[in-house]
Amino acid sequence: MSAREGNRMLGRFLLIWSFLGLMFLSAVPSFAAPSDGTSAQTAKPAPGAAEPGATSSEGIGWNSISANVNRQLASIQTTLKRIFNQLNRTDVPIGTDALVHMGQQAENALNNAQSLQTQIASYQSIYESYVDVIGAKPVEGESPNIAAQRKRLQTGLQDIKSARTQSKLYELQAKQLQADIQRRNVRMHQALLSEQLESPLTPGFWHNLISDYPDDRQVFARPSDDGYTGPLYRWPYFLIALGGTLAVLVLAGRPSLSLLRRVQVSIMRRFGHRQEADTSSISFLPVALNGFVCAVMSVIVWELLAHILGFASDEGNAFISGLAGALPICGFIIGAGLPILSHATAADGLTPDAPRALRGADWSLALIVLFQNILLLLSKENTFGLTSQRFLEGIYAIVVSTIFAMVCRRLSHDSEAQHIRLAPPVRGVSFLVMIVAWGAVALGYFSFAFTMVSWFVSLGVGLAILGLLALCLRELTTRLLAPGTLLAARLAPLGVGSNRVAQLGVLISGAGNLILMVVLVAIAMSDGNFDIATIADRLRTLFVGQSINGVHFSLGTVVTCIFILIAAYYGIRQVRRWLEHKLFPTTRLDIGAQSSILNVITYVAWIAIFLLTLSEAGLTMKNLTWVVSALSVGIGFGLQSIVQNFVSGIILIAERPIRVGDMVQIGGTTGDVKRISVRSTEIGLGDGSTMIVPNSQFITSPVRNATLSGALSAVSVSVTISPRADAMSAQQLLMKMMEERSDILKSPGPGVAISAITDTGVTLALSAKVPSARDVGGVTNAMMEDAYRTLREADIPLGKPA
Known part of the structure; x- marks a missing residue:
């Protein structure tokens, strides 16, 4: 194809695309930003969806989603108004669960408003760009179509700005409601902890307790003609179901443990662990698995007995659902027994004296957890009167704290418990909790005593259960990924060495421990x-996160940020390796220039x-204002x-007065520059050690760089011969000596010159380049040495230097 034909085709191509561009401009409002409206979460309306006379193509621009945006804004407004009205009601007390639910609704409204605001902002930027192209004001002689187009764009832009303003207002309202909910939640907890009733040492307390008795009896009332039914009127059936569930666990716990031990031995043999035939070896895996089996079994047995006894149909009874939620934890405690508190561990190889000192501790702990959950349910549902409820909580706090202190004392003094002797701080904490619980109950602070003891119980049980699971995870990874196992043998042909397999086991164990810490x-x-649903909801809150002062925090965000940092570390390292080993060897850059480029990159x-x-975490410069202020103060005082x-390091990298590989002298010390970082410079000394010098000294102190102007260096030697000697012959001999040396450069060549003549001798100056x-x-x-030997062999006497 000739050049003329090529130019002709190029002209046709430009003409076609110019025509298509004009057609696109004529349909500006409709192409403002195609969207199906699915990404918006909420919004309130923009007046005037479309002008009369708008073309049919407007159905794919802002006008196509304005109605949806308005509906979403209206939905946000309704949600925020409902939350505001609930928070300001005075006829109905607001409980903790209600505050949590309202907090979740406010969080959803905030996220919806922010998402909608982002969507509206994209349409606004597009419309503003089109208005800039057409012009905000009419010009003389323009087409009527352009004028109509401008009017429609400006109308749509006003609607967009109105909708965006409303979304911003709703975002601020949601943040304000969140702050109000958090303040109320804190005040509620503080009020609960500081609640004081009459002391049980006074007659007034017992009078109030007796006065509550008639109303408390109604809790157990059977269905009456007026339709009232006591929430605990089926309490005998509840006790029968609990007793039957515990009895089944007793009968099935030990056989299940034995079966799991045999299964473990078979599996470990299959994976190459022949030594597992010794059933006396310590292993926590069957203990933990038995706990899970008993946890599942407790739920199944409870549901069966509930259907048999006829109270499974009471789905609205929160007491029944709460008991069902706590039973798995109790079943796990009974089945696993915790790693050091159970008869099951004794079967795994420990001496029988150790668990004998804690006989029945697993059952006691399971019952404590069950009673604690029952009291929390009764308090949540306001089942009993205030005095009766607090009285039950006080008894629980006293009994549990006393049992805990006595068990710790027994473990400290009983000779049978030498293998599990507790540390003195644990004993001290147990007696401190007991003293505080007794004192709080005596003064009437029942809620404080119950909250403190229940928190210690939950934390202790959580640590024990998760500690057992951590031991099981470590044992499992060690046995499956140990050298010589079947899995290691299968990975070896793939090039995975035994050390890599062991590292994989350590990483899996570490990741599992992190997850267990989150659960704790x-x-x-x-x-x-200890309700499973409650714990799962707290886990969801940790993963989904919450907004604090406009910044969204969540475990998922933390994991994402950590992943970004790890990926960046390995990515930057690979780029540095590629530059060092692939690119730089093909260039003429010296080692100093290479080091500077690597540091800058x-x-x-x-x-x-x-x-x-920071962007992924949701932090902006506005959120980091206080951090910048704190850094300013720190820089002013100590940084x-x-x-x-x-700053000196940046100057050194940019100006390069010294480079990696240079021979420098600073403060009387001479050495080679090995590394330049933004804080300090490493200098290798002649004895093999490294001197670390702050970068500021290279900027503020005199520095001698022997290699800055080039790699060559000069050598000067002075020799004095007798004034009676032949100076010309000495010059020729010394010159020949230097020319024969291989460590002296031939270009530029060496030289010998007479530098001084005195009565005592003639001084010859030898110079050369190395x-x-x-x-x-x-x-x-x-x-x-060579000059001395040459002159002596030629019988040229030496003189005395001037």
Whole structure:
């Protein structure tokens, strides 16, 4: 194809695309931003969806989603108004669960408003761009279509700005409601902990307790003609179901443990662990698995007995659902017995004296957890009167704290418990909790005593159960990923060495421990409630997160940020390796230039990664204002030297007065520059040690760089001969000696000149160039020795220096 034909085709191509561009401009409002409206979460309305006379193509622009945006804004407004009205009601007390539910609704409204605001902002930027293209004001002689187009764009832009303003207002209202809910929740907890009734040591308390008795009896009332039914009128059936569930666990716990031990031996043999035939070896895996089996069994038996006894149909009874939620934890405690508190552990190889000192501790702990959950349910549902409820909580706090202190004392003094002797701080804490619980109950602070004891119980049980699971995870990874096992043998042909397999086991165990720590935090946040649903809800809160002062925190965000940092670390390392081993060897860059380029790329990359991580975490400069202020104060008082060294490091990398590989002298010390970072510079000394010098000293102190102007260096030696000797012959001999040396450069060549003539001698100056300043000392010494030997062999007497 000729050049003329090519130009002709190019002209046709440009003409076609110009025509298509004009057609696109004529349909501007409709192409404002195609969207199906699915990404919006909420919004309130923009007046005037479309102008009369708008073309049919407007159905794919802002007008197509404005109605949906308005509905979502209206939905947000309704939600926020409902939350506001609930918070300001005075006829009905607001409980903790209600506050949690309203907090979740406010969180959803906030997220919806922010998402909708982002969507509206995209439409606003597009419409503003089109208005800039057409012009905000009419011009003389323009087409009527352009004028109509401008009017429709400006009308739509006003609607968009109105909707965005409303979304911002709803975002602020949601944040304000969240803050109000958090304050009320804190005040409620503080009021509960500081609640004081009459002391049980006074007659008034017992009078109030007796006065509550008639009303408390109604809790057990059977269905009457007026339709009232006591929530605990089926309490005999509840006790029968609980007793039957515990009896089944007693009968099935030990056989299940034995079966699991045999299964473990078979599996471990299959994976290459022949030594597992010794059933006396300690293993926590069957103990933990037996706990899970008993937990599932407790739920199944409870549901069966509930159907048999006829109270399973009471789905609205929170007491029944609460008991069902706590039974799995109780079943796990009974089945596993906790790693050191159970008869099951004794079967795994420990001496029988150790569990004998804690006989029945697993059952006692399971009953304590069950009673604690029952009391929390009764308090939540306001089943009994205030005095009766607090009286039950006080008895629980006294009994449990006393049992805990007595068990710790027994473990400290009983000779049978030598293998599990507790540390003195544990004993001290147990007696402190007991004293505080007794004192709080005596003074009438029943809620404080119950909350403190229940929190200790939940934290202790959570630590024990999760500690057992952590031991099981470590044991499982060790046995499955140990050298010589079947899995390690299968991975070996793939190039995975035994050390890599062991590292994989350590990583899996560490990740599992992190997850268990998160579960422990969720248990600690559950206010002593061992209901599985409650703990799961706390876990969901940790993973989903919550907004604090406009910043959304969640475990998922933390994991994402950590993943970004890890991926960035390995990515930057691979780029550095590629530059060092692939790219730089093909260039003429010296080692100093290579080091500077690597440092600049690394620091710029980490700054970008840091900003990306902040963005992913939802932090902006507005959120970090207090951090910047704190850093300013810190720099003013104690970080001047760090900032000074940082700035000096940047100057050294940019200006390069010293480079990696240079021979420098600073403060009387001479060495080679090995590394330049943003804080300090490493200098290798002649004895093999490394001197770390702050970068500011290279900026503020005199520095001698022997290799800055080039790699070559000069060697100068002075020799004095007798005034009676032939100076010209001596010059020729010394010149020949230097020319024969291989460590002296031939270009530029060496030289010998007479530098002084005195009565005592003639001084000859020998000069030469060497490839590196590091060779000066050795070459100087060698030249002196050769000069002395040459003059002596030629019988040229030496003189005295002036």
